[in-house]
Amino acid sequence: MLLDYKLDFNPDTPLEERDDIIVCKGVNKWYGNHHVLKDVNVSVKQGEVVVILGPSGSGKSTFIRTINGLEEYQKGEIVVDGHRVANDVAEIEAIRKETGMVFQSFNLFPHMTILNNITLAPIWVRKWPKAKAEEIALKLLERVGIPEQAHKYPGQLSGGQQQRVAIARALAMQPKIMLFDEPTSALDPEMIKEVLDVMKELARSGMTMLVVTHEMGFAREVADRIILFDQGVIIEEGTPAELFDNPKHERTKLFLSQIL
């Protein structure tokens, strides 16, 4: 098991009966005059795995980054685990405590060892004693398959290993939600699988996940729901079977024909 802490819902409850953990209502965002998100409405249930697809520049990355306040939005409302994402610094920090994020370019801290990368936030944000944080970090490294790298620096690891460390770093905070922003796009083909395997394992253990990706195999296998973005608008959403095998919208068909 990748997670050794309890998620605060009963995984045996059917998905439809669980509570919403992320609610986005009428979210709009502009860069200058460029309208990048147009009335986006998305709700995510506890333990749900949502994959966001779309062509580049469709606003899917921007959307996932508004959820933990890395991007501001100008209109609408986002509520994560009861906290409103707005200008209140305390609220945003509360959300970030419960939300892990994995980036396309890993963004490990190059001047710290792998172990220090993982324990930094647990020690200073969660205020755990160093020994506890390190114990959890070492366990996580073992579970993502690289326990022997704990005392190396990020520059000494391969891309796939770095991304697995980044996942471990996010999980060390014991978050309720994980956001993945194109986690495999910067990886060499032979390393994509090792990262996707960790993500699949995470999905199986009941983590709430929002994943922006181009990995169709992953989407089909793991997603509870797929959302298709184009030009800042949600074109279509549904289960993988609905979306891949029976797309309703012309734009969806076009996108799938280009990518598959």
Place this chain on the structure above:
Amino acid sequence: MNMQSNPNIDTALETSTSELPPKNTIGVWGWLRKNLFSSWLNTLLTIVTVWFVYAVLNKSLSWILGAAEWQVIAANFRLIFVGQYPVEELWRIWLSLSIVSALMGLSWGLWRGTMANLSVSLSFIYFIVAVMPFIQSGTRVWLFMNIALVLSGYFIGKKLTGKWVKRAIIAAWLLSFPVTIVLIKGFGVLPDVATNVWGGFLLTILITIVGIIFSFPLGILLALGRTSKLPVVRWFCITYIEVIRGVPLITVFFTAQIMIPLFIQGFEINNIVRVMIGVSLFTAAYAAENVRGGLQSIPRGQYEAAQALGLSTPRMMFFVILPQALRAVIPAMVGQYISMFKDTSLVAIVGLFDLLGIGKTIVSNPDFLGKHMEVYLFIALIYWVVAFSMSYASRRMEKSLGVGER
């Protein structure tokens, strides 16, 4: 598809790790021909350069070793290094130096690397001075004792283990500065030595160290302030940095001499303290711009990753951004401090007798008429030794921290 496997691949894979690149066999003559006489232009440049170096060295060395009268340095040796500091209190400066020597030796044993080279260089300088024929025997004892301190520090440091030892030594380094100041000044603990008799190299190095210690944190604060989201803080920092960078250091000194007493009435701020404040404030503005350059070199992803983990802005800056930014600006910062060290010679204009100021008084003494070449050359040598040590330490530090390897 018809796959043809290359029969050589297996042997190539097996031998590839054991095969070494071909040996360089060109030899001395080959090297000379390749690097110095490869074309007629290169040959011409080589000949001109050799002739030029010969001409310069020939003239200057024959003056340094022949015509120059170095007695002027011997007669004023103490003056050049400590100014008018009273002879009966000189032991306090020696003691301060001994603290530094001991710490240097301990650090050499603990860290090796850069510290080894600096310690050896320091001991070498002690030795050179100690074997000079004009040195008094008391001074010689102190110098050899300092060499002994460096060496014994090294052997003790090599034996010490444990995490706390390194922390204790770093703390001791930090403490050594205020201890030195108390030792030199007195402050009632020891008989007071008025600052107007501080001079020579002692004064130069004290102004430099104070300047570094205060301008560094101030520069970081100004750089952070300049990138702050709060407009008042940002405007204040921009105004400060741009005003200071827009005026020459000497005007800052004059301002410090004349304006500070005007603003602060009721108690006297000492001349040397005013100069130290001036140097620190001046250098902080430049340090701030260096740090800002470092901050801008950190990719946005580093900020985002720290924020996404829930780190507050001060913690993000302290743990993630500043360590990387400062590491990137070590070369620029040390360059700044070397230039500050040399710029302290301007304090002579506001009436202090630093290294250069003392030099001026010596050459204006009728007893040493016409000896300005010897005096200024010796002073230049002291400046060079310190500046070169700083630049050397910085290059070693860059290497050990891995700047430019990322």
